[in-house]
Amino acid sequence: MKRESAGTVPEGASRSAGIVETKYMTIAEPPQALKLESGESIGPVTLAYETYGTLDPDRSNAILVLHALSGDAHAAGCHQGEEAPGWWDAMIGPGKPFDTDRYFVICSNVIGGCKGSTGPSSTDPQTGKPYALEFPFVTIADMVNAQRRLIDLMEIDRLLCVAGGSMGGMQALQWVASYPERVRSAIPIATALKHSPQQIAFNEVSRQSIMADPAWRNGNYYGIGQPERGLAVARMIGHITFMSDQSMEEKFSRRLKKERFSFNFDANFEVEGYLHYRGANFVKRFDANSYLYITKAMDYFDLSGGRLINDRKVDTRFLVISFKSDWLYPAYQSQEIVRQLKQKQIDATYCELKSTYGHDAFLVELEGQTTLIHHFLEKTYRGERNGNGYRR
Amino acid sequence: MKRESAGTVPEGASRSAGIVETKYMTIAEPPQALKLESGESIGPVTLAYETYGTLDPDRSNAILVLHALSGDAHAAGCHQGEEAPGWWDAMIGPGKPFDTDRYFVICSNVIGGCKGSTGPSSTDPQTGKPYALEFPFVTIADMVNAQRRLIDLMEIDRLLCVAGGSMGGMQALQWVASYPERVRSAIPIATALKHSPQQIAFNEVSRQSIMADPAWRNGNYYGIGQPERGLAVARMIGHITFMSDQSMEEKFSRRLKKERFSFNFDANFEVEGYLHYRGANFVKRFDANSYLYITKAMDYFDLSGGRLINDRKVDTRFLVISFKSDWLYPAYQSQEIVRQLKQKQIDATYCELKSTYGHDAFLVELEGQTTLIHHFLEKTYRGERNGNGYRR
Numbered sequence: 001m002k003r004e005s006a007g008t009v010p011e012g013a014s015r016s017a018g019i020v021e022t023k024y025m026t027i028a029e030p031p032q033a034l035k036l037e038s039g040e041s042i043g044p045v046t047l048a049y050e051t052y053g054t055l056d057p058d059r060s061n062a063i064l065v066l067h068a069l070s071g072d073a074h075a076a077g078c079h080q081g082e083e084a085p086g087w088w089d090a091m092i093g094p095g096k097p098f099d100t101d102r103y104f105v106i107c108s109n110v111i112g113g114c115k116g117s118t119g120p121s122s123t124d125p126q127t128g129k130p131y132a133l134e135f136p137f138v139t140i141a142d143m144v145n146a147q148r149r150l151i152d153l154m155e156i157d158r159l160l161c162v163a164g165g166s167m168g169g170m171q172a173l174q175w176v177a178s179y180p181e182r183v184r185s186a187i188p189i190a191t192a193l194k195h196s197p198q199q200i201a202f203n204e205v206s207r208q209s210i211m212a213d214p215a216w217r218n219g220n221y222y223g224i225g226q227p228e229r230g231l232a233v234a235r236m237i238g239h240i241t242f243m244s245d246q247s248m249e250e251k252f253s254r255r256l257k258k259e260r261f262s263f264n265f266d267a268n269f270e271v272e273g274y275l276h277y278r279g280a281n282f283v284k285r286f287d288a289n290s291y292l293y294i295t296k297a298m299d300y301f302d303l304s305g306g307r308l309i310n311d312r313k314v315d316t317r318f319l320v321i322s323f324k325s326d327w328l329y330p331a332y333q334s335q336e337i338v339r340q341l342k343q344k345q346i347d348a349t350y351c352e353l354k355s356t357y358g359h360d361a362f363l364v365e366l367e368g369q370t371t372l373i374h375h376f377l378e379k380t381y382r383g384e385r386n387g388n389g390y391r392r
Numbered sequence: 393m394k395r396e397s398a399g400t401v402p403e404g405a406s407r408s409a410g411i412v413e414t415k416y417m418t419i420a421e422p423p424q425a426l427k428l429e430s431g432e433s434i435g436p437v438t439l440a441y442e443t444y445g446t447l448d449p450d451r452s453n454a455i456l457v458l459h460a461l462s463g464d465a466h467a468a469g470c471h472q473g474e475e476a477p478g479w480w481d482a483m484i485g486p487g488k489p490f491d492t493d494r495y496f497v498i499c500s501n502v503i504g505g506c507k508g509s510t511g512p513s514s515t516d517p518q519t520g521k522p523y524a525l526e527f528p529f530v531t532i533a534d535m536v537n538a539q540r541r542l543i544d545l546m547e548i549d550r551l552l553c554v555a556g557g558s559m560g561g562m563q564a565l566q567w568v569a570s571y572p573e574r575v576r577s578a579i580p581i582a583t584a585l586k587h588s589p590q591q592i593a594f595n596e597v598s599r600q601s602i603m604a605d606p607a608w609r610n611g612n613y614y615g616i617g618q619p620e621r622g623l624a625v626a627r628m629i630g631h632i633t634f635m636s637d638q639s640m641e642e643k644f645s646r647r648l649k650k651e652r653f654s655f656n657f658d659a660n661f662e663v664e665g666y667l668h669y670r671g672a673n674f675v676k677r678f679d680a681n682s683y684l685y686i687t688k689a690m691d692y693f694d695l696s697g698g699r700l701i702n703d704r705k706v707d708t709r710f711l712v713i714s715f716k717s718d719w720l721y722p723a724y725q726s727q728e729i730v731r732q733l734k735q736k737q738i739d740a741t742y743c744e745l746k747s748t749y750g751h752d753a754f755l756v757e758l759e760g761q762t763t764l765i766h767h768f769l770e771k772t773y774r775g776e777r778n779g780n781g782y783r784r
Contacts, residue, residue: 038655137655197640197663198632204664205628207657208671209601212621229604236597237629240590245722248589254694261692263430263529265599265684269691271589272596279600292657299661300653302646327719330637 014095016085017052017077022116024048025150034111034146040136044125047150048073048109048116052092053100055154060384062156063098063377064147065107066164066171068362069238069294070286072115075107076100090366097373102381103160110171111146112138112294114287121222121287133219138293140167140301144174151182160384161377163187165362166329167294170301173337177303180314185380187373189321190362192333193340194302199328202241203295206234210288219289231288232279239278244325244358308337309344318348319376321369323361349376406487408477409444409469414508416440417542426503426538432528436517439542440465440501440508444484445492447546452776454548455490455769456539457499458556458563460754461630461686462678464507467499468492482758489765494773495552502563503538504530504686506679513614513679525611530685532559532693536566543574552776553769555579557754558721559686562693565729569695572706577772579765581713582754584725585732586694591720594633595687598626602680611681623680624671631670636717636750700729701736710740711768713761715753741768 026046027034033043050073055062065075067087076092078085086107092098098105109117112135120135127134151159162172162183169191175183192199210216213230221227243251252271267273318341322334331352341348353368355361362369418438419426425435442465447454457467459479468484470477478499484490490497501509504527512527519526543551554564554575561583567575584591602608605622613619635643644663659665710733714726723744733740745760747753754761 133657194646196637197644197646197661198635198637200646200661201628201632201640201663201667204659204661204667205625205632208628208667209604209625211657212601212625213604214606233597233601233604233625236593236600240593240597243590245588245590245719248593252589254586254589254592265525265603265688267596269589269592269596271593275593275596275600296657327637 015093016089017093017100019080020050020052020074020077020086021079022048022050022073024116025153027146027149034142034149036136036142037139038137042111042118042136045111045118045146045149046116046122047111047118047146049150050074050076050086050107052076052105053103055104055156059154059156060158060160061102061381062104062106062151062154062159063161063163064151064159064175065092065098065105066147066162066168067107067109068164068166068168069298070282070291071168072113073107073109076105087363091369091373097370097377098163099374099377103377106150106154108147108150110143110294112143112290112297114290117146119287120219120289120293130222132222132289135289135293137296139297140170140174141178143297144171144178147171147175148179148182158182158184160380161185161187163189163373164191165189166191166359167298170298173303173308174301176314176316177308177310180309180311180316183316184384185317185319185376187319187321187376188334188337189369190323190326190329190334190359191337192329193304193308193337195299196333200299202237202328203299206237207292207295209233209237210291216288221288226283226288228283231283231286231291234291235282236275236279239275241328242359244327244356246325246356247358247360250356304336304340306340308340309346314344314346316346317376317380318346319372320348320350321362321372322352323355323357323359323365324352325356326359326361328359407485408481409485409492411472412442412444412466412469412478413471414440414442414465416508417545419538419541426534426541428528428534429531430529434503434510434528437503437510437538437541438508438514439503439510439538441542442466442468442478442499444468444497445495447496447548451546451548452550452552453494453773454496454498454543454546454551455553455555456543456551456567457484457490457497458539458554458560459499459501460556460558460560461690462674462683463560464505465499465501468497479755483761483765489762489769490555491766491769495769498542498546500539500542502535502686504535504682504689506682509538511679512611512681512685522614524614524681527681527685529688531689532562532566533570535689536563536570539563539567540571540574550574550576552772553577553579555581555765556583557581558583558751559690562690565695565700566693568706568708569700569702572701572703572708575708576776577709577711577768579711579713579768580726580729581761582715582718582721582726582751583729584721585696585700585729587691588725592691594629594720595691598629599684599687601625601629602683608680613680618675618680620675623675623678623683626683627674628667628671631667633720634751636719636748638717638748639750639752642748696728696732698732700732701738706736706738708738709768709772710738711764712740712742713754713764714744715747715749715751715757716744717748718751718753720751
């Protein structure tokens, strides 16, 4: 994308969030430790995050964006010296749906992860060694509690919006469940109130693949080398579930890597080569133990049965988005979110977008999302500025 | 099921095929070796098979039943001293759709397998050691060629029917492609003319899981112990794809193994325990190298583009069956088989059966299949007996 200065940008054009850097918040104020759902505590806790745009003087334009399983705080713009933009760069920036000319966008990483926040690969202050499996079990609610400390630190009373896809959507839902008074609106995308047994099963097979690798060493592999082969297989399973039958057909069909089929167990088909490539890349950037902890947090997550909206005074507005070809987080799961909201008279808009990209659609199917999110945020923002809360 | 003698069975009741045993055919006649599609040869070749019912004097009532990836020759009845019946016992026996009071049913294993037929775990006569990866690459057409030698040995000129689900359906299709004059009718169930990239991807991840296990030792694990952990993960992946989202919800939902969720990486949910159980059981009965060879044969299989019916004189009748919730072999793949048949003016009936069982439906969804197959076979049989070939 051509970079232009603000003055010469034609109306409607979108630009990059520019050069950004990841920041870190460590809970320094008492209580320094974070009390977890399991009953255990952990501390000190560091959270990696990025921000784009400027916080209004009245601190009313903050949007919290949340990432999926293997994502990180780097959602938009570019890091100095790097070419690849953040994972949701198409959606966040000046003139983009999460318009940084208007909104102050925060993207927060999660505890349990390996992207700058406290997780199993962090040093346990009690032992001076990485936590490994001594790291306590964390839930989506624990992740959100840590993020709340970040929002407290920024002195933001109420977020204009929390938004995210997949596990990011779970966090958005959890924000409403835990702190409804602090969330003006929410955009859960391609997500669910709880994992189905099929979703749990795919995660469990991925975990089994990691733990079956002798290099996993019961989690104590730091300084030796992580279980790359098991983690790569786990990621390959993931990638199949992120795509759709149709998108794989369009992308690979039965094309061969070489001109003729080779009678051996190498990657003969392009789709095999793609999976190998994805698996090999992933192990360079993600910690196997974090994969175990985070997938378990997703499986444990359950806001069904009235747990999403347990306070009748909730006035959070919702935009719920699903994608037609997403079979990992099927549309019926988003519809169930909407059903729960409507039962509690919550203002909710639902849209099932056409897409062949499967679950990946929340990252790559831009057009439909752009329009929906742009208008939803604008209406929420205007409502917030025109009075104490949103007016229809 | 209550066992009764033929005389007292009420009309329509079905009984077991009784005590059966697996037999073995070794290609002893020249050419002893089987020429393979890859250009290599293999010999001697042994094929495990079972038969149920009696071959007519005119040898016109033989039906060949073919099994899926991990199946074996034991399709019906019980082995002496064993309680579990064969894998398609509900479909094969006196009074059952494959009625052994009327038909002579043969179930043949495949080369490349590990259930009594020559495969990578068999002894290489040249070295006196197991073939391991020295075993040549085999295709579905090679499997069918070996089966043709068995049918030759039985002096059966023409099979009344070839039938099977999943990879069994591929073999049935390949029989028609390779030897149309020897197949009066075919029943391919829950199968495809070729694997989609998604199907290849699931197989490839399974293979990668096996080959990632250090116990695989590049295939040379015989006498030491096979790569159980990698093979178990491969099988768990398989089981997810054999079920449907709905059938998993009905079978497991989010039920826990214990009363409360445990904050650890054991199997907490019932669905996890089920997958562990299936994985652990599978490694006791199946050879990892066979899993590699057979899945590769399935991925290589491709009868699209006119390769199914390449001879205009084919008069094989078809009954093509798919299942609504089968997302591993979706209905559109069966519809593509039917489209290819109709284009060549082949007599084909297609039925998409309602079922929530996913791909497993071909094994467990009995009612719909029973009626369809019963009538289809009866019509084929009557047609065959009323003249030289079937009359409409």
